[in-house]
Amino acid sequence: MATAQMSRQSTIRHTLEVGVPGIATGLVAGMVVGGLAALIGQPAGWAATGALVLGLLLAAGGAAYGALLAHGWARPGVFAPAALLWLLAFPLARFLHATFTPVLLGGPVTPPPDVLGFLAYQGIVSMGYAVGFIWLHERLAPRWLVRIREHNPTAERILGAYLAHAEVVYRQREQRRARRRAGRERAG
Secondary structure, three states, X not given: OXXXXXXXXXXXXXXXXXXXXHHHHHHHHHHHHHHXXXXXXXXXXXXXXXXXXXXXXXXXXXXXXXXXXXXXXXXXXXXXXXXXXXXXXXXXXXXXXXXXXXXXXXXOOOXXXXXHHXXXXXXXXXXXXXHHHHHHHHHHHHHHHHHHOOOOHHHHHHHHHHHHHHHHHHHHHHHHHHHHHXXXXXXX
């Protein structure tokens, strides 16, 4: 019984550790939103609170993406799982952000007037967020996985998938270069 519980705790720890790049990406996105809010003239308290609330909500979505990777439900370099995750998580995060940030500042619960329209629009925006999320995640995750792979077998497995994907991309690029060189040599 104790061994099963330790194994489960280890799996949870490994999954959370793999989720760190997604969590960091969500937090950074929240901070960017807070900075933009301050830039357009929102009071500093509103901008900071909004940044924190949205950052934490997007970080939770980033952790969920890490869990998808850790459990093999998403693969590095594949957009569809991230797009589906953010199609659900981004509108929910924005709804909670818009509705409950005023409460933290002493105001009432304030849902958007047209909830369905708001969620539909956020669903459209989520695809752009998913592209940016994947772009940033794909730059942070491999470096992080290299750091933790010695003690985290889940990270080692995911890093292997990144390396295999990188090798395929490299071979394809080299084949295209070779074809172009051959074409130039025939033409010249």
